[in-house]
Amino acid sequence: MNLSGRALNFAEVASVCSSILMAEWALAPFAFAGEWMIAGPPLIALVFMIYSHYQRHETAQLLGFGASHFARALRLLAAPTFIAICALLLLDFFMHSPHSPQRASTRFALLPLWALLQQYALLGFIYRRLRAASSARNAIIVASVIFSLLHAPNYILMILTLVGALIWTTVYERAPNLFAPALSHVLLSIVVFVTVPDSLLPSMAVGYNYLQFL
């Protein structure tokens, strides 16, 4: 069986998304027997993505793991990131609710790496494959909706990631760099941790693990 170029692009995206959903929904309930269980499908997906880049001769530089386009991407992201931070601070000012210990215990030290990994999956893989098969506008919308759906059923996080992904993919289209969106992601995540009240966002968990917070 050989898939055509366009079909293969969609199949690759669907395959990577299914790996993430598998970990979030199908394997998360069994994590009591070992956290490693959740890591299996995403690790396989990561190997697959790297192999796909290799086969398509996509270098790390081309994907955005480099200095090129960094300054431009940073300039493009500055305004929307600043506006989003201001909006979140305003929300905190008007709601000033307490924040839960679960959220405070999130590993901030790992956040930059986690943000970069997410940006790589969203922009360096999902967006690139969708962009190769469709127009920029469609690719931006579909990639953003996919990124948001991967955060289900945490609906507040879904809304935040949808808005974030729309910004990041739009900027990546014009300045393909991963470090600048990762920086924006880290800043926004920290502000979300600090400002969004517990009543709206009791946890940053997604998938099956979020159900215990409903």
Next chain:
Amino acid sequence: MNESNETAATFPRLTRAWLLKSLLEVVVVCVAITTAAFAFFNPMVRGAITQADAVSVRGWVSNTRSTTSVQLQLFIDNRFASASQLGSEGQFTFSYPPLAAGTHTAQVYLVNDGFGRAFALIPIARRPATFTVAR
């Protein structure tokens, strides 16, 4: 945005990789679920209810996967009745106030813990013991 370069061999190779990835994930999911099932439902628990009557239930239990003490719970007519701590294997006796006349069922469960917030109750006998208390 820069485009990638594909050759004629790219699509067949990626299609094979895509199929292999799907197959690997099926294997990983099966292994994960099987491991979890073995851990949670512990098939190494053995035991039996040797006597059940209006005031007591007796029997034995063995858990070869654990050398520490085990916790047992007695359910009469599918309702919790009593709990008891025991060595990893041995005899147990549960005593309770006299039951009302009629037919009752008794089952003893081993509490399988060690999964964070989750506990599993594993029945020590394949079927609950059924007994009748006369008037």
